[in-house]
Amino acid sequence: MDPKKIQSPYELVNQATEVLKEALKTDYLSALSETLDNLQQREVHVENGAPTPETVQKLNQLYQQIELANLSKTELLALFQLLLIRWQKVDRPNxxxxxxxxxxxxxxxxxxxxxxxxxxxxxxxxxxxxxxxxxxxxxxxxxxxxxxxxxxxxxxxxxxxxxxxxxxxxxxxxxxxxxxxxxxxxxxxxxxxxxxxxxxxxxxxxxxxxxxxxxxxxxxxxxxxxxxxxxxxxxxxxxxxxxxxxxxxxxxxxxxxxxxxxxxxxxxxxxxxxxxxxxxxxxxxxxxxxxxxxxxxxxxxxxxxxxxxxxxxxxxxxxxxxxxxxxxxxxxxxxx
Structure with a gap:
């Protein structure tokens, strides 16, 4: 597996997660779950006006650059491992x-x-x-x-x-x-x-x-x-x-x-x-x-x-x- 192949998806998914985390005033774990779900559904989930239209536009621009379908299972697991490590650094869970x-x-x-x-x-x-x-x-x-x-x-x-x-x-x-x-x-x-x-x-x-x-x-x-x-x-x-x-x-x-x-x-x-x-x-x-x-x-x-x-x-x-x-x-x- 080429580590470089997952570096760009990791950086983009992490960036989108951070944007959503800030917009929804939530933790990284919840923002990551919603980000990955949004990417799968190919749209930003909006509830009670959040996130705002400006944030939705920003997220959609990021989402257009993320392509996970071309990654193998091994590469997806490696990507998810990096994102889980990032969650642990940001949220500092028990x-x-x-x-x-x-x-x-x-x-x-x-x-x-x-x-x-x-x-x-x-x-x-x-x-x-x-x-x-x-x-x-x-x-x-x-x-x-x-x-x-x-x-x-x-x-x-x-x-x-x-x-x-x-x-x-x-x-x-x-x-x-x-x-x-x-x-x-x-x-x-x-x-x-x-x-x-x-x-x-x-x-x-x-x-x-x-x-x-x-x-x-x-x-x-x-x-x-x-x-x-x-x-x-x-x-x-x-x-x-x-x-x-x-x-x-x-x-x-x-x-x-x-x-x-x-x-x-x-x-x-x-x-x-x-x-x-x-x-x-x-x-x-x-x-x-x-x-x-x-x-x-x-x-x-x-x-x-x-x-x-x-x-x-x-x-x-x-x-x-x-x-x-x-x-x-x-x-x-x-x-x-």
């Missing part, structure tokens, strides 16, 4: 709301292929904290190269993020079912997922009354949302289902983690913990890892040696190929 870097999708795809080899049926993948959909869309793009059939579901309780996810899905011609709900209530899915992927929000869950049936609820006070989401995901997955969770790298080193460690080693199979490289996330201080869990049942069994590894630089193709080979060797040695 760390739990920031988009998951697209490069993580490659690592998760390698892991999914490692554990889920049956391609006779579409693979059902759910992200219970989907946000803008960036993680799901990047995973889908990896599997598109392999022509593997997927059925995608995204859940989030933030309708602004889901609105952008819906627009991005339209541009990518990506079939995905997006649901606006609290992921700690029963998921409104037509079937149990084969795989759950989630960049888990870290913090306390405020609605104590909803945590009463969770094993990992706090004994007093608010419970950790990321603990509850792990439990909810694993209980919703199909037998032998795979849970891939982006978590703090020190997840099991915290004093409160005793119950979590006991739960993931007795209620499910703890298959791996992979440390992600520094600099993958915008917040360099927050070192992250991928927690690999698998439900009991089906063909699943506990690996003799839990997979512990450092994910290499995601921009280094040679190192990534070596890493993929290491994963395959681990799988063969542990009969996964």
């Amino acid at each position: 760390a739990n709301l920031q988009a998951t870097p697209g490069s993580i999708g490659l690592v998760l795809s390698l892991l999914i292929n490692l554990f889920k080899t049956d391609q006779s049926q579409p693979l059902v993948i759910t992200d219970p904290v989907a946000g803008t959909g960036n993680l799901l869309f990047n995973i889908a793009q990896q599997f598109a190269f392999e022509k593997r059939e997927l059925s995608l579901f995204g859940i989030d309780n933030n309708d602004d993020l889901l609105a952008l996810a819906a627009v991005l899905a339209d541009y990518l011609h990506q079939d995905v079912t997006l649901m606006h709900q609290d992921a700690l209530t029963p998921w409104l899915l037509p079937t149990r997922p084969d795989v759950v992927v989630a960049d888990l929000p870290v913090g306390y869950y405020p609605v104590d009354s909803r945590t009463e049936k969770f094993d990992l609820r706090a004994k007093s006070g608010h419970s950790f949302a990321h603990y509850l989401l792990i439990e909810q995901s694993m209980k919703t997955l199909a037998p032998g289902g795979l849970g891939l969770f982006i978590v703090p790298a020190n997840l099991f080193e915290q004093s409160e983690a005793t119950d979590l460690l006991h739960w993931v080693t007795t209620k499910v199979h703890l298959q791996g913990l992979l440390s992600l490289p520094h600099g993958v996330f915008q917040d360099n201080a927050a070192q992250k890892a991928i927690l690999v869990l698998q439900n009991h049942g089906g063909q699943a069994k506990q690996a003799k040696n839990v997979m512990m590894a450092n994910v290499p630089d995601l921009n280094n193709i040679t190192e990534l190929r070596n890493f993929a080979g290491q994963l395959k060797s681990w799988s063969q040695e542990n009969h996964i």
Whole structure:
């Protein structure tokens, strides 16, 4: 992919978004969603006289210079990644709301292929904290190269993020079912997922009354949302289902983690913990890892040696190929 090919569209879309943001006195996220929707509809949406005719004319002049139809899916994903980074710089959303870097999708795809080899049926993948959909869309793009059939579901309780996810899905011609709900209530899915992927929000869950049936609820006070989401995901997955969770790298080193460690080693199979490289996330201080869990049942069994590894630089193709080979060797040695 030629980075120069997306530079001009990025600058023009960003400029149009900034113009609309100022005109509507809104945040960058909302202005970006509306800008991309306007471009798709080929007209500026006007409501209650806003934006003004002068702004509409200015936006239309910008829109005439933007051509996204000629971009491939890979190029569109790269463009959207740049726009999401711009959103994070302008709006400075809470760390739990920031988009998951697209490069993580490659690592998760390698892991999914490692554990889920049956391609006779579409693979059902759910992200219970989907946000803008960036993680799901990047995973889908990896599997598109392999022509593997997927059925995608995204859940989030933030309708602004889901609105952008819906627009991005339209541009990518990506079939995905997006649901606006609290992921700690029963998921409104037509079937149990084969795989759950989630960049888990870290913090306390405020609605104590909803945590009463969770094993990992706090004994007093608010419970950790990321603990509850792990439990909810694993209980919703199909037998032998795979849970891939982006978590703090020190997840099991915290004093409160005793119950979590006991739960993931007795209620499910703890298959791996992979440390992600520094600099993958915008917040360099927050070192992250991928927690690999698998439900009991089906063909699943506990690996003799839990997979512990450092994910290499995601921009280094040679190192990534070596890493993929290491994963395959681990799988063969542990009969996964």
